[in-house]
Amino acid sequence: MRNKSIKKLNNKMNSKKVIVTFLILVCTIFNIGAQNITPDSKVLYKKVNGDSLYLHLFKPEISKKPTAAIVFFFGGGWVGGNPKQFYQQSKYFASRGILAISAEYRVKNTHGTSPFECVEDGKSAIRWVRENAKELNIDPNKIVASGGSAGGHVALTTALIKGLENVDENLSVSSVPNAVVAYNPVSDTTLKGYGSKKVVGRETEISPTDQVKKDMPPMLIFHGTKDKTVPFENAERFTRLMKEAGNDCELVAVDNMGHGFFNGDFFRKGTGNKYFNLTAYKTDVFLEKLCYLKEKPTLAENIKQVSCIGDSNTEATYPKFLQEKLGENYQVKNFGKGGATLIEGTNHPYFKKKEYKNSLKFTPDIVLIMFGTNDANVKWCLDKTRKTKFIGTPQEEFKSQYIKLINTYKRKNENAEIYVLTPLPIYEHAKSRDPEIKKRIKHLYDWVIPIIREIAEEQNVKLIDVNKLMKKAYKYTVDGIHLNQKGYKILAKKIAKEIK
DSSP states (O other), X not given: XXXXXXXXXXXXXXXXXXXXXXXXXXXIIITTOOSOOOOSEEEEEEEETTEEEEEEEEOXXXXXXXXXXXXXXXXXXXXXXXXXXXXXXXXXXXXXTSEEEEEOOOOHHHHOOOHHHHHHHHHHHHXXXXXXXXXXXXXXXXXXXXXXXXXXXXXXXXXXXXXXXXXXXXXXXXXXXXXXXXXXXXXXXXXXXXXXXXXXXXXXXXXXXXXXXXXXXXEEEEEETTOSSXXXXXXXXXXXXXXXXXXXXXXXXXXXXXXXXXXXXXXXXXXXXXXXXXXXXXXXXXXXHTTSSOSOOSSOSSOEEEEEEESHHHHSSHHHHHHHHHOTTEEEEEEEOTTOBSSSSSSOBGGGXXXXXXXXXXXXXXXXXXXXTTTTOXXXXXXXXXXXXXXXXXXXXXXXXXXXXXXXXXXXXXXXXEEEEOOOOOOOOTTOOOXXXXXXXXXXXXXXXXXXXXXXXXXXXXXXXHHHHTXXXXXXXXXXXXXXXXXXXXXXXXXXHHHO
């Protein structure tokens, strides 16, 4: 199939691409994942019943020799979904020197189809890539099928299922991939697994566990041990059956994770890249063993997610500088909120802010909590008309709310390292906007800092005495409370030293 789209594709692939430096590659694209990722091009691979299906291509740097190719299929229960789900993975593997593709295929909500058409389209995509290997500059014997959930099922079935081929295609070209990588795939479509109601009367026809045979391509399977959508037992059983048939099949069990854990920050905003990195790294190693990739992965396998929690001194730039200091093995996110307090009845009680909710969604491994500057403000702590459900003194409320905050992160991740930070020093300053700054300073040292020290000891969490570490910060303050950029850089450096 050598149409106009292939000629355009060939011309584009002969143009020189800009080489991104290793540091930016790791720290910006894959550790942060915040930028807008788009494919280099889209190419039509199939027309069926009036529908046009495209492959979203992510091209490697120009190579004289043909490269391997990996084709991703998105998840969505064969009902919905979007190729963008695998843009972050595609971007990474293209950077590693192979052609990466995120494929469209028909789904029920858009095309009124069943899982059987999904399988047919997956086979069509693999066949098209192999048939056009020369134009794509790939090795037709190094094609990987990959995907997540229902898309993982599509990837598995391209290797396992005979039939369901589109008769209008060149069937002399194989639709079977040379390797498979599947992320929490549907591997059993009977009552023991997922999707039996969508394949009534044909439950075993496209059920991977029921179609295992010898001489299958090597496979790598990722599955969360607490997956409530596709039972982890299905992945264990599929892997066992594959090995019993003499096939190479590896299962990576990801402890305590549910369905869809492999998605990164690009597709699942705010979740972080911890498990994106883990799965991409292990996929990279798997492909390197097959000689589809060269050299070591260019991203960290295990990263720690760091949540910076606090008020305007957190919302400022110290988290950005902290990321620079900690490096690629950490992903730092800023969940600070200007004016935030732990006591209720203020303009910005932290528990009611989106920053708090987003910090929990991130599921941090390290939590840095710095509150008290605004809680010490006379405007709030001495306001007898302040609306709060807490019965007791402002000091008791501050301590109670602080402990409550700590416990929410402990429940989210029982292994999280939690640090409580004493607030930055407060100074009398010509640009201060607080007419009661002297009282605020007094409150800070009379009860805020002592309470934080008590909490650290009582709750068995770590203390970072920022107030002491930054005791000479006056020359960096801009208004007696906040620092300039140099000051926040120094703060980040000191915090990094404490937690690294």
